[in-house]
Amino acid sequence: MRSEAGEIVGERSRVASGAGEPRPLISFVVPAHDEEALLPRTLESLHAAARAAGVAYEIVVADDDSADATPRIAAERGARVERIAARCIAAARNAGASASSGEILVFVDADTVVPEETLAALVAAVERGAAGGGATVVFDGEIPLWARGFLFVLNPLMRRARLSGGCFLFARREAFDAAKGFDESVLVSEEIGFCRRLRRCGPFVVLRERVVTSGRKLRAHSFREILAALGAIALRGRAGARNRRLVGLWYGPRREDPGARLDLPPGR
Numbered sequence: 001m002r003s004e005a006g007e008i009v010g011e012r013s014r015v016a017s018g019a020g021e022p023r024p025l026i027s028f029v030v031p032a033h034d035e036e037a038l039l040p041r042t043l044e045s046l047h048a049a050a051r052a053a054g055v056a057y058e059i060v061v062a063d064d065d066s067a068d069a070t071p072r073i074a075a076e077r078g079a080r081v082e083r084i085a086a087r088c089i090a091a092a093r094n095a096g097a098s099a100s101s102g103e104i105l106v107f108v109d110a111d112t113v114v115p116e117e118t119l120a121a122l123v124a125a126v127e128r129g130a131a132g133g134g135a136t137v138v139f140d141g142e143i144p145l146w147a148r149g150f151l152f153v154l155n156p157l158m159r160r161a162r163l164s165g166g167c168f169l170f171a172r173r174e175a176f177d178a179a180k181g182f183d184e185s186v187l188v189s190e191e192i193g194f195c196r197r198l199r200r201c202g203p204f205v206v207l208r209e210r211v212v213t214s215g216r217k218l219r220a221h222s223f224r225e226i227l228a229a230l231g232a233i234a235l236r237g238r239a240g241a242r243n244r245r246l247v248g249l250w251y252g253p254r255r256e257d258p259g260a261r262l263d264l265p266p267g268r
Contacts, residue, residue, distance in 0.1 A: 027102030031092035035110035062096035090182035111214035131202025132171035134164020139215030166191035
């Protein structure tokens with residue numbers, strides 16, 4: 001499969017961009033705010049996965065007003081840095097997409113690892129005609145029992161509903177444009193609306209292969225805190241998703257992670 005896909009990828013990567021450079025097949029778009037601790041591992045996984053798949057690629061880190069070494073780390077590890085100051089993850093994703101030139105956009109959160117087999121499955125899905133999709137999500141390190149149970153139920157539900165979390169989403173360029181990108185009027189849940197619009201543009205697949213995202217919020221916040229934050233937003237609908245006072249779990253000061261290990265869980 002890899003050699004066949006590689007021939008297709010090689011042909012498409014020769015499409016010229018406006019600057020006369022070979023156009024990357026895949027553009028990884030990584031939104032980031034103060035992610036110096038976890039960004040290196042994410043970028044390393046993207047380089048390794050793309051090289052293993054034999055695809056042309058670029059990495060664009062959309063740095064959203066970081067005060068730490070995030071932009072320097074991104075540049076040192078082979079990414080192009082697009083600077084914005086919106087403090088809105090939808091705006092960061094859209095800015096990264098606008099600055100990229102690939103035919104396939106892969107949105108990866110700065111705390112998320114993409115294994116080689118997941119990227120290979122993504123390429124195969126697009127070659128079969130998928131307009132976009134996501135992947136199975138697992139958390140790194142030890143997470144509370146309630147979170148493990150929630151994830152056990154959530155992954156099958158998301159696959160059945162053809163929805164994906166924002167830590168890993170992909171779309172053909174033309175489908176992304178047709179779906180009008182991410183809704184910058186909301187601060188959270190922007191990926192749900194995007195998935196729904198993307199489904200109208202063609203087949204949407206949730207890969208059984210997985211990505212590994214950080215469980216730091218689950219370790220640093222109690223079940224009661226997380227439930228209260230989600231409930232407050234859900235009760236107000238779109239108004240809640242636009243209210244900066246209610247989204248501190250995502251945009252407020254980040255608590256120290258009591259036990260992070262961004263790695264594939266045992267039993268891979």
